[in-house]
Amino acid sequence: MPQAGHDEGAPVVSTPLLALLYGFILLTAAVAVFLEDLLSSFISLSVMGVLMATVFALLRAPDVALTQAIINSGLVTSLLLVAYSQTRKTPRPPEICAECAPWLRWRIPALVCGLLAALLFRGFLSLAAGRPLGTASSHFLSATLRDTGGMNVVGAILLDYRAFDTLGETTVIFAAVSGVSLLLSGGRQVHSGYGLSFIVKRGMALLTPFILLYAASIILLGHLTPGGGFQGGSVFATVAILMCVVYGTGFEASRISSKSKETLEAGGALLFVFIGLIGLAWGGGFLANLAGPFFPGTPGSLFSGGNMLLLNLAVGLKVGAGLSSIFYAMIKILELEDEP
Amino acid sequence: MITMSFVTAALLFALGLFTVLTRRNAFKTVIGLTLMESAVLLLLISWAYVPDGWAPILPLKGPGADPLPHALTLTAIVIGACDIALAFAFIMKLNRFEKTVDVDRFRRLRG
Amino acid sequence: MTWAAVRFLGGLCIAGGVFFSFAAVVAILRFPDVYTRLHGSAKALSGGGILILLGALPFTGSISGALKLLLIALFFAVSNPMASHAIARACRRRDMMKEPRW
Numbered sequence: 001m002p003q004a005g006h007d008e009g010a011p012v013v014s015t016p017l018l019a020l021l022y023g024f025i026l027l028t029a030a031v032a033v034f035l036e037d038l039l040s041s042f043i044s045l046s047v048m049g050v051l052m053a054t055v056f057a058l059l060r061a062p063d064v065a066l067t068q069a070i071i072n073s074g075l076v077t078s079l080l081l082v083a084y085s086q087t088r089k090t091p092r093p094p095e096i097c098a099e100c101a102p103w104l105r106w107r108i109p110a111l112v113c114g115l116l117a118a119l120l121f122r123g124f125l126s127l128a129a130g131r132p133l134g135t136a137s138s139h140f141l142s143a144t145l146r147d148t149g150g151m152n153v154v155g156a157i158l159l160d161y162r163a164f165d166t167l168g169e170t171t172v173i174f175a176a177v178s179g180v181s182l183l184l185s186g187g188r189q190v191h192s193g194y195g196l197s198f199i200v201k202r203g204m205a206l207l208t209p210f211i212l213l214y215a216a217s218i219i220l221l222g223h224l225t226p227g228g229g230f231q232g233g234s235v236f237a238t239v240a241i242l243m244c245v246v247y248g249t250g251f252e253a254s255r256i257s258s259k260s261k262e263t264l265e266a267g268g269a270l271l272f273v274f275i276g277l278i279g280l281a282w283g284g285g286f287l288a289n290l291a292g293p294f295f296p297g298t299p300g301s302l303f304s305g306g307n308m309l310l311l312n313l314a315v316g317l318k319v320g321a322g323l324s325s326i327f328y329a330m331i332k333i334l335e336l337e338d339e340p
Numbered sequence: 341m342i343t344m345s346f347v348t349a350a351l352l353f354a355l356g357l358f359t360v361l362t363r364r365n366a367f368k369t370v371i372g373l374t375l376m377e378s379a380v381l382l383l384l385i386s387w388a389y390v391p392d393g394w395a396p397i398l399p400l401k402g403p404g405a406d407p408l409p410h411a412l413t414l415t416a417i418v419i420g421a422c423d424i425a426l427a428f429a430f431i432m433k434l435n436r437f438e439k440t441v442d443v444d445r446f447r448r449l450r451g
Numbered sequence: 452m453t454w455a456a457v458r459f460l461g462g463l464c465i466a467g468g469v470f471f472s473f474a475a476v477v478a479i480l481r482f483p484d485v486y487t488r489l490h491g492s493a494k495a496l497s498g499g500g501i502l503i504l505l506g507a508l509p510f511t512g513s514i515s516g517a518l519k520l521l522l523i524a525l526f527f528a529v530s531n532p533m534a535s536h537a538i539a540r541a542c543r544r545r546d547m548m549k550e551p552r553w
Contacts, residue, residue: 012392015341022348029352029378032371033359045371052378059345060395060405061385064413068381071421076374083428084367087435093364093442109361117354124346127387133406141396141404153396153404157411169415176422183429196537203533207526226397230418299398319418326425330432 013058021058025051038092042080049073062226063154066218070234075323078241082330148289149296150223150305158228159311163287166311167276170269170318177265177322184329195248204246211239219316223305229315236320241327249331258328261321268318275307275314287311345386352379366431366441370424377420384409384416457509464506471499485547486539493535500527 025048032044049072056065133141140161144153148160158166195201219232244252276287284291289306297304352375359372388409394400396407435441437448471494478491504524511517 013341015344018341019344022344025348026351026355029355029375033355033363033368033375038365038367041368041371045374048378052382055382056385059385059389060393061388061410061413062395062397064381064385064410064417067414067417071417072374072378076421076424079425079428080367080370083432086432087441090435090440093440093444106362109358113354113358113361116357117350120350120353121346124350124383125343127346133390134408137406137408140407141400145398151398153398153407154410154414157407158414162411165415169418172419173422176426179426180429183426183433197540200533200537203529207530210526226395228414230414323421323425330428 013060018055018058021051021055025055038084042077042084045080046073046077049076063152063228063231066226066231067234070231070238074238075234075241078238079327079330082327086330145299148223148305148308149299150308151300152223152225152228154226155222155228155308155312156305159223159308159315160289160306163276163289163311166315167272167287170272170315173319173322174265174269177325180326181329184332195246195251200246204242208239208243211235211242215239215316215320219312220302220309222312223308224300224302229312230319232312233316233319233321234323236316237323237327240320240324244327244331256324258325261325261328264317265321265325268314268316268321271314271317272311275310279307342386342389345382345389349379349383349386352376352382364442364444366434366443369443370427370431373427374420374424377416381413381416384413454509461506461509464502466506468499468502468504468506471495471502475499485542489535489539489542493531496527496531500524500531 028044028048028051032041032048035041035044050069053065053069053073056062056068140153140157144150144156148156150156150160215232215235217232218227218235219229222228222232240252240256243255279288279292279294280286282288282292287307289308290296292307294306296306303309356372356375356377356379359375360369363369363372388406390403390405393403393405396404396410431441434446438445475492475495475498478494479488482488482491501524504520504527508517508520511520
């Protein structure tokens with residue numbers, strides 16, 4: 001697979017390969033929609049996520065491909081399966097509305113959606129994909145090394161040029177975690193001491209340090225290579241989910257309690273804001289990078305990019321702890337105090 | 341090639357909307373939401389593609405792809421995952437109250 | 452051994468990997484029983500995935516890229532049998548042989 005900076009000439013994206021991938025994306029999406037069996041449609045949705053990650057990688061977006069593969073195919077699928085297993089005992093409803101008239105059942109929605117697709121396509125065509133880059137994008141591509149000291153342009157946009165938006169994004173994660181914990185509170189955490197078999201436990205014990213190393217390298221090298229806090233934090237959350245599945249929830253709760261997860265999450269957000277306030281106190285503005293007391297370092301080394309390393313760490317802590325808290329809130333056995 | 345991407349994005353969005361409109365299972369509604377979000381992501385990334393361009397990692401060897409929609413797409417993926425998790429929490433809580441995941445049975449707020 | 456010959460061997464490995472993946476799909480569709488189907492589907496990653504990764508080795512541009520591919524192949528070799536064992540054991544505990552659909 002051609003990597004940037006390693007090939008002889010400019011790599012060309014082959015159109016038939018993209019057409020094949022798009023065809024399969026639509027096919028798996030249709031399977032996920034029209035299949036009666038819920039588990040099969042979940043797996044089909046996960047496959048669609050992997051195919052989309054491949055398309056993103058072919059369209060020269062490695063950061064986005066990594067994020068899509070980890071979050072959409074890994075994390076969302078496991079949350080989907082947990083939610084499905086919690087609601088398994090109730091009877092499944094029929095697929096479509098049986099009391100409605102046949103023209104309302106699927107003909108009118110299909111007509112409306114077909115019209116919408118045609119209008120959308122007409123609107124997308126006017127986006128003029130052959131245009132030259134805007135002034136902001138060409139400035140980002142040319143001046144990132146000089147302005148920030150980091151090499152990952154997308155990471156520099158997220159953590160230096162538009163760092164305030166990243167703070168807003170971590171607030172959204174916090175709101176989601178609070179919402180999920182509030183909605184699913186009042187339950188009792190049933191600790192099961194069982195896990196999977198001995199083979200899986202020993203195999204996981206062999207693999208877990210390397211997965212954690214991989215997650216840490218994604219976070220810490222986020223200013224040099226595709227990656228960053230969001231992707232690495234999601235891999236950390238995936239490790240927490242894996243340990244819960246393989247070793248049983250009792251083992252996991254004894255290792256990292258819910259209290260420490262909440263502390264880590266809040267600590268990540270506080271670290272982010274603290275770094276911003278340091279820039280403010282220095283006179284450079286909130287979340288200032290090189291205008292604050294941070295040094296750019298030699299380009300390409302680990303300690304470069306100003307405060308991007310610390311911001312990546314803060315975001316990684318926040319996302320990892322937050323997403324594993326969401327998972328833990330979902331696997332509790334819910335008991336309502338006030339039955340209607 | 342970019343025209344192909346736009347066609348796929350429009351079809352995916354329409355498919356997601358069709359799911360949300362016609363299916364009764366609450367999980368199918370969430371699947372439709374995911375499809376609509378994926379369509380938007382595909383649109384953003386295919387719009388940011390520069391012909392014969394490289395990935396936006398320095399040092400560049402030629403023209404680079406547009407990095408601004410990439411940052412927007414990263415944010416969109418993470419926020420999409422968060423709102424899907426919140427939707428699951430809603431479904432689980434409603435399932436405890438109504439003992440079903442049928443969206444036609446969630447009628448408590450009707451006047 | 453010229454570089455073109457090594458790349459040809461890499462292409463052969465990728466073709467073998469594609470064959471293994473195709474065989475795994477045929478196994479899932481045609482085998483009669485859940486255990487035999489699991490046996491066939493495990494070959495998709497253990498056979499197909501590892502062969503494709505080994506076949507992509509001559510096409511990377513650097514030694515570090517080749518090392519990364521080897522590490523991923525090692526990860527597949529360790530984790531895929533573990534995952535198939537977990538699924539098969541779950542099928543055994545739920546006694547899936549009695550259910551005709553699976």
